[in-house]
Amino acid sequence: xxxxxxxxxxxGEIPSAKVYEDEHVVAFKDINPATPVHVLVxxxxxxxxxxxxxxxxxxxxxxxxRAIKKVAEITGINKxxxxxxxNCGEGAGQTVFHLHYHVLGGTKLNEKxx
Ligand code: AMP
Ligand code: ZN
Numbered sequence: 001x002x003x004x005x006x007x008x009x010x011x012g013e014i015p016s017a018k019v020y021e022d023e024h025v026v027a028f029k030d031i032n033p034a035t036p037v038h039v040l041v042x043x044x045x046x047x048x049x050x051x052x053x054x055x056x057x058x059x060x061x062x063x064x065x066r067a068i069k070k071v072a073e074i075t076g077i078n079k080x081x082x083x084x085x086x087n088c089g090e091g092a093g094q095t096v097f098h099l100h101y102h103v104l105g106g107t108k109l110n111e112k113x114x
Contacts, residue, residue, distance in 0.1 A: 036106030
């Protein structure tokens, strides 16, 4: 995806503060953090959203969840707890259409909608 901002980060065309990277995923700090620790975990392959998952790319979910645990360990938020959010579609507030998991922590997360 030529102009996808996260594909451009993955290709190194746009700088990012990387927290973790492996063969399948990249994790980098959100540019507009909502909490002291706010990391985005994204698959290296372009998938538009959770709705873009299919039989060909579903294994990325395992890679992403493995990486989320690594990010939580690296940043230390695994000790007190953290929240993982995926916005899927415009109605849910998704603004970047490359699948990404928000990993939030580093403070007490009081506001709950569920
Ligand atoms: P969403 O609203 O769920 O699609 O989340 C998109 C997130 O990407 C927002 O939290 C933005 O702050 C973040 N974001 C957008 N551009 C960049 C960037 N260049 N580097 C890091 N995070 C970004
Ligand atoms: Zn992309």
